[in-house]
Amino acid sequence: MMSMKMMIKQLVGGIATSSILAPVMRRSLQSSINIIYYHRVGTPPSYYKxxxxxxxxxxxxxxxxxxxxxxxxxxxxxxxxxxxVTGDKPAAALTFDDGFSLIGNGVMDLLNRRGIRATTLVITECLDNRQLMWRHKLSAVLAETPNAQALRAYNQIASANALPTASSPSEIIRVSFEMPMETKDELMDEWWARCGMQPLPAYLAAHQPYFTWEELRTWRKNGHSVGLHTATHVSCSRLAPDAVDKEIVAPARELRTALDAKVLPFSYPFGHRLPPTIAESLYRDGMIDCVLGIQGYATVGAPLHRLERANGEVELEYSVLGKPALMNARRAMGF
Ligand SMILES: [Zn+2]
Structure with a gap:
């Protein structure tokens, strides 16, 4: 049965797209910086299930x-x-987080045919499929290991490291957020091994989830662009001050140099924000050219280190049209 929340979202999405309100919607979306984000396109392998x-x-x-x-x-x-932009449709930009390759799955060709130039925001340690991002490790283990074994192995590691344990496999998705950012990959690797998963290099070679450097060059030659999504997909709100260099400054420099990129956008993993002074100084020092969150759309004129995006993956009309238009209307009315 459809929940009340779902019904309201569908209703708002429906109203937003109705022809009577279309001009109002368009006006509203002319006053915001409309950026939409996706992650992976395609039927999910175990690392994305x-x-x-x-x-x-x-x-x-x-x-x-x-x-x-x-x-x-x-x-x-x-x-x-x-x-x-000319014409009466509001402008929007399209972004993809996590640096999944968009070439082998035909997405780049689809975008090219439609004249859409998009931005991929990459996790630099995953480029060339050298590493599997820690949340993708989590999904792979859960999808490929019998429930009881995955849960037992997870809880042994959690207990040994004074971390919260889980009462079901699906709860691991939530409690594993508590892993320290410095040791998340080691802990995930330990869990991976204890669950008898195939060695990570073999898994990566078989699946090749992410862009290679070579593919990034092809992507850019086709008019698309590249930005940063940290080195290892950390939660920036829990990032130790001395890790900012390793997670953001050094990989930003690497991307800019290797790709000869004039403009380098940055998006927050999980939407978890840096302290505002750090985000602003990274922007002012020219390390990154904008900072993208996930809380709807920023208003035209917002500082570029405080931009936001709407998610296209769930309840499209509500997320990218209805909800942001409601938020813009609320802001315009001052509450
Ligand atoms: Zn991400």
Whole structure:
């Protein structure tokens, strides 16, 4: 049965897209910096099963039909430069978090055919498929290990490290957030081994989830762009001050140099923000050219180190049209 919350979301999404309100919607979305984010497109391998929200290639293609009927896509770079669009559709930029390859699955070709220039935000240690991001390790272990074994092995490691234990495999997804950012990969690797998973290099070679450096160059040659999503997908709100260099400054420099990128956007893993003074100084020092959260859309004129995005993966119309328009209306009315 559909929950009340779902019904309201569908209703708001429906109202937002109704023809009577379309001009109001358009005006509202002209006053915000509209950036939309996705992660992985396609049926999910084990490393993505825990996070899959139904975004197959076919679904994504349909999403683009809807999005292009409301928005005119511009590159994130043009949006940051404040380029004005002609025509009455509001501008929007499209981004992908976590650096999944968009080439082998045909997404780049689809974007090219539609004239959409998008931005991939990469986890630099995962480039060339040298590492599996810790949340993707979590999903792979859960998908490939019998429940009781996965739970027992997880709880042994959690107890030994004074971390919260889980009462069910699905609860591991939540409690594992408590892992210290410095040791998350070691702890996940220990769990991986205890569950008898195949060696990580073999798993990575078989699946190749992420962009390679070579593919990033191809992506850029096709008019798309690259940004940073930290070195290891840390929670930036729990990042030790001395880890900012390793997670953000050094990988930003590496990307900029290796790709000769003039503009380098940055997005927060999990939407977890840095202390505002640190985010602002990274931006002012020119390490990164914008900072992207996940709380809807920022208003036109917002500082570039305080931008936000809407999620296209769930309840598309509500998330990228209805909810942001309601938020803009609320801001305009001053409450
Ligand atoms: Zn992410």
């Amino acid at each position: 825990s996070f899959f929200s139904g975004c197959t290639y076919e679904r994504f293609e349909r999403d683009l039909d809807v999005l292009q009927s409301y928005f005119q896509f511009v590159s994130l770079e043009d949006m940051l430069l404040g380029e004005r």
